[in-house]
Amino acid sequence: MHALASDLKLCGRPAGRVLEEIERFHGFPAPGVVIGAFMVDWAQEVIGPRVEADAIVETLRCLPDAVQLFTPCTLGNGWMKVLDWDRFALTLYDRATRRGYRVWLDAGKTAAHPAIHDWFLKRVPKDALPLEILLGRILEARRAVLSCRSVIVTDFLRRPKKDSIAICPGCGEAFDPRAGDCCKGCLRGGYFKLDSA
Ligand code: ZN
Numbered sequence: 001m002h003a004l005a006s007d008l009k010l011c012g013r014p015a016g017r018v019l020e021e022i023e024r025f026h027g028f029p030a031p032g033v034v035i036g037a038f039m040v041d042w043a044q045e046v047i048g049p050r051v052e053a054d055a056i057v058e059t060l061r062c063l064p065d066a067v068q069l070f071t072p073c074t075l076g077n078g079w080m081k082v083l084d085w086d087r088f089a090l091t092l093y094d095r096a097t098r099r100g101y102r103v104w105l106d107a108g109k110t111a112a113h114p115a116i117h118d119w120f121l122k123r124v125p126k127d128a129l130p131l132e133i134l135l136g137r138i139l140e141a142r143r144a145v146l147s148c149r150s151v152i153v154t155d156f157l158r159r160p161k162k163d164s165i166a167i168c169p170g171c172g173e174a175f176d177p178r179a180g181d182c183c184k185g186c187l188r189g190g191y192f193k194l195d196s197a
Helices: 003-007 015-026 031-047 063-070 114-120 131-145 184-188
Strands: 053-057 080-082 089-094 099-105 146-152
Touching (some): 015 031
16 A cells, blocks of 8 residues: 555545555556546535435546446446546536536646646656556645536436337347337447357
């Protein structure tokens, strides 16, 4: 465990455990997921413990894993929406009031933290910035590289629901008939061919 992490609590657990959980889930303690833990921690703190928050994440990279690890929101349960917008930002919000907090990695603030800035803006090759060094800087910087604003969510509120099921005439498998007359796989031609071996 990183020495700097010993006194720190994140998302309700010691930072050392956060790093271990990230390593187990994500494969290694990825800087983006560690920063994501600080982001979730901040959003959870301001939204308060009594709100069962849903999440919207604005990038496919790293950040969804932080939300899935440290909140009850997952892609599978539909409480987390993931937008392919490539912005390193997330929002936790109260479904009932639509009020919440958006936290983002702020490029203006990372400028004062060169290692994080270089990693964030991909200014240096990966092997020029050892993971241990970068993680140390992230654990030092904590929320200093983040920004947080209160927001009211206006879109992406709908949780996915399966209202009806049909059997696809193309493949014979069950699908959501809102997709059309046959399933999306048959519509667009699928992603595999059968291996006859
Ligand atoms: Zn089909």
